[in-house]
Amino acid sequence: MQHRQQSLWLKVSHYQLHLRQLIPAQPNGHRVLMLHGAIENSRIFYNEKGRGLACFLAEMGFEVYCADFAGRGQSIPAASRHFNHSQNQLITADIPALIRHLTQAGPVHLIAHSWAGVVLAAALARQPELVPLVRSVLTFGSKRCISVQSWQRRLHIDWVWNRLGPLLCKVYGYLPARQWRFGADNEPAQYLLDTIPWIRGEAFTDISDGFNYANACKHLNWPPSWHLAAVNDRLLGHPQDVLAFLAETGLDAGRFTLLGKATGYKMDYDHISMLTAATAREDHFVQLADWLGRQ
Template sequence: MTNDINTSETFVKVGTDQLFVKHYAPSVVNPSKAILMIHGSIESGRIFYSLKDKGLGPWLASKGYQVFIPDFRGRGRSMPKVSSNSKNNQYDAIEEEIPALINYIYTKVEDAELNFVTHSWGGVWLMAHIARHPELKVNRIINIAVKRSISVSSFKKWFEVDIVWKYVGKLMTNLFGYFPAVEMKIGQENESRGVYEDCRRWVYAKDEWIDIEDGFDYINEFAHRKCIPPTLYITGLKEFYLGHQTDVKRLMKEVNGAHDQFILLSKETGFAHDYDHINICTSKSGSDDHFPLIEAWLKSEDIAPWVK
């Protein structure tokens, strides 16, 4: 616990699994403004906070928000851990885990104003959930380094994605019965076979975004939706393929939101660093640099000073 926020921990049951949730709340007031933070693939909620309760999640709580940071199935401190027995896929994250977490927030925060902050693939899951649930009342969304497919080309992308993640990853998944990102030393958390295979399909389906579970066409749904929650997309200049600005903008076009904004975090655009995929969430300079931009968006304030 820091001087201005309280922390608590719990587990949210989803089927036979337990999702670990870290809750940061202001110590003085009990606001109705809530944020659900959704981590990406081969990582956990720890992308948003440190063991010393530093990072974007605690910082937002210090500004008056109730912040909920889960570990999705099998990751972080959720139980059971990913193994060859794991049967979950992306559809489960979109239609079971996210709803369970939202319902939990509503039991903890009276008349909650619901906001979302996502990182990387977590933003894809969230936007998929938004497409399926037009009835969901959401105030604002911040998608950090979020892309749905990868169109950029480089040697680094070819080797690390097309060779290591796609082909070696498939071989290792067949061998282990799950995607062993930790054993391969390419991620902080392992993924179930189902999540890995679903993710691989979407990344390489550049012009389609269709759910293999039930054929739901996300791009078609977004094309006919008029009320997408205002969404801020931010990414860093040193995002070489995991959240490259080109692919972030491709996702923005697919979602087709009327009140979306894009900001590139770089020295040239006035920020402290040319941010990359990880330090965009973890940099110690964030609290004085781009975290206030995120707060301004959540508060519906003018973000023109940050737009170059």
């Protein structure tokens, strides 16, 4: 690997957020913060063998930080009956703390997968003073509502996420997604409950205090942005839902790309393979590194 890795922890309130830092052998002066989606952690972006978008960017000279949200990954403590965490806390405290911490040396690029794109947009809309600290925003399969109707939606969203998930939270005190094998990591109970109204298509307002994110987004001067969806993403980041999210937030002024053979890419990607497939390194990862370097 043409980079080295180490772990750091950022204290926020009574918990600590884990950051995996990837340090390039030949820095190009750009710093990147990566944010993961629901029922996963930052390892969607990297591993110790040099695979993943974070490792690719580090090899291209970018200094990369992959964050684990509170209760996930190596953040301390882990989600449990004794440690809960809300979506409001992530939007109002954690994401701003991460951005401010990493921009002490200058603006940073922000990369988000899936639901992280939603909470990131909400954080910037709610704290517009953060926007000048951001060089660019890059999202993968980010949507707020799931409108597509299919058997996958009925099973994975209507039954597992919206019904089984809250029941498991009552029993365990958190969402044991890893134990029940429908996610790469567990979730704090309140965070799961907070996502359900937005996924159903209810108003883009904070269920904790009523803050109107939809209205705030209309007045935001967004940084340069690029948004990717995958042609085989049938549910968690369906292209039509990604486009609806971009239109709702005003991010549709940025660039949009559909990853599939018909649009010139090496395979028809899905929600996970757009970040993990071996072909991605010589496919869209190259384009992304070039784009980020020009922002």
